[in-house]
Amino acid sequence: MSVTGSINTDLHSECDRDPESNETTPFLTHGSVQPRAKGASFFxxxxxxxxxxxxxGILGLAYAMSSTGIVGFCFLLVLVSSLAAYSIHLLLKLCDQTAINSYEDLGARALQNPGKVLVGVAILIQNIGAMSSYLFILKSELPATINSFLSTDNTGNAWYEDGRLLLILITLCVVLPLAILPKIGFLGYTSSLAFFFMLYFTVVVVVKKWSIPCPLPHNLTTLSGAFQISNSSDSECTPKLFAISSKSAYAVPTMAFSFLCHTAVLPIYCELxxxxKTRMQNVTNVSISLSFLLYLISALFGYLTFYAHVDSELLLNYDTYMPRDIVVMTVRLAILLSVLLTVPLIHFPARKAVLLLLCGGRPFSWFVHIIVTLIILGVVLILAIFVPDIRNVFGVVGSTTSSCLLFIFPGIFYLKISNQPLRSFDSIGAVLLVVFGLIMGVISFSIIIITWVQSS
Known part of the structure; x- marks a missing residue:
């Protein structure tokens, strides 16, 4: 999830097709075509x-590469990104056939009210998972960021070094006031910074590859004051092409989490x-290809920097080995700023999904609005505080709701709504998409649960 995806899930714009195009199926509002102003450009x-x-998700992909090997990771990343583009292709075809411009309404068209509820619940869980991952980053990175600007003579017991306390304060003082607003569209102006933050992060990961030696330094003292012994050896500086372990179960869910943008596609389609359909498919292909490139580069150089010692949240490695590097400090600030401003925006569609499921079309109520806001933020805060590892968020959310929204729902909706014969190319593709999503989700989730049970 990201800023634009969160905003766009709440747009209800109507659009019609270019009259000179062969694809003339219009979006309808109450049975009539609405006049449409000039939309957004292709770029x-x-x-x-x-x-x-x-x-x-970009922070967890280096860990996914260490768990699968370089070749295995590249194969899985190509597979997941290609299936993401294909599932969007199916959604766009349904959009043309039905004149529906929202994911929830496609669910209602395919499976009646249960379909709408399923999509709403999946979006709610997905957004809660995304908010939890962002708050987890704040919890783990904020103390290190504050420490990097202070003297090295601190005792390690200061209140600002408690990530949980800082997270609670940030949530109450910044996130809650912004999230409780009924309309927070003005924060969307900051969304243009998100991509540049990710680009800057990728550049820093590449540059710092040559700043950290391998084998990694021994006998490091971390920012928290804990004495850590590194067991690096020359053999660990050899990259693995293939790797299979229980940790590999987190790879595909993390990738699915990283490529999920389907709730934003249809509103962006309307604004184009x-x-x-062809024009929007080209937008999708270019966007996924560029994102794929940034993901691959950051994961590859992150893995080639730390190898088997790469953390499930990549910035934590730089906190340990380069705690006061000015470039690392700036990229950490950029990521934290992006995260902080994203959480209230992701909260908005999550709250909307709850209100839709519980209240339907009832008039706006400040009391219900505030209560739902507090409950969602409370759940997210508890998850961020007590979940020990961000890979757990990526793994559970990626193997459940992300796989549903990315693979299973588009395939099922196409099979239910489309009038194409079952032996057609897209129908076969939809079946394979559903099968892959189910297999990936069940296997990954099962291994993750088994790993939790064994470790406990």
Whole structure:
């Protein structure tokens, strides 16, 4: 999830097709075609969709590569990104056939009210998982960021070194006031920074590859004052091409989490100038390809820097080995700023999904609005505080709701709504998409649960 994806899930814009195009199926509002102003340009739409794709998942991909090997990771990344583009292709075809412009309404069209509820619940869980991952980053990075600007003579017992306390204060003082607003669209102006933050992060990961030696330094003292002994050896500086272990179960869910942008695609489609399916598919292909490139580069150089010692949240490695490097400090600040401003925006569609499921079309109520806001933020805060590892967020959310929204729902909806014969190419593709999503989700989730049980 990211800023643009969160904003766009709450847009209800209507759009029609270019009259000169062969793809003339219009979006309808109450049975009539609405006049439409000039929409967003192609490159603007690419930028918006990239903002919807790029998110906290980029911090976990180096760990995924260490768990699968370079070749295995590249194969899985190509597979997941290609299936993401294909599932968007199916959604766009349904959009043309039905004149529906929201994911929830496609669910209602395919499976009646249960379908709408399923999509709403999946979006709610997905956004809660995304908010938890962002707050987890704040919890783990904020103390290190504050320490990096202070004297090295601190005792390690200061209140600002408690990530949980800082997280609670930040949530109450910054996130809650912004999230409780009924409309927070003005924060969308900051979303254009998100992509540049991710680009800057990728550049720093590449540059710092040559600043950290391998084998990694021994007998490091971490920022928290704990004495850590590194067991690095020359053999660990050889990259693995393939790797299979229980940790590999987190790889595909993390990738699915990283490429999920489907709730933003249809609203961006509506806002596109001369919105045809072919034009929007080109927007999708360019956005996913550029995101794929940034993901691959950051994961590859992050892995080649720390090898088997890469952390599930990559910035933590730089906190340990380069705690006061000015470039690392600036990239940490950029990521934290992006995270902080993203959480209230991701909260907005999550709250909307709850209100839709519980209240339906009832009039706006400040009391219900505030209560739902507090409950969602409370759940997210508890998850961020007590979840010990960000890979758990990526793994559970990626193997459940992300796989549903990315693979299973588009395939099922296409099979239910489309009038194409079952032996057609897209129908077969939809079946394979559902099968892959189910297999990936069940296997990954099962291994993750078994790993938790064994470790406990």
């Amino acid at each position: 603007s739409s690419v930028f918006n969709l990239m903002n919807a794709i790029m998110g906290s 100038d001369r919105p045809t």
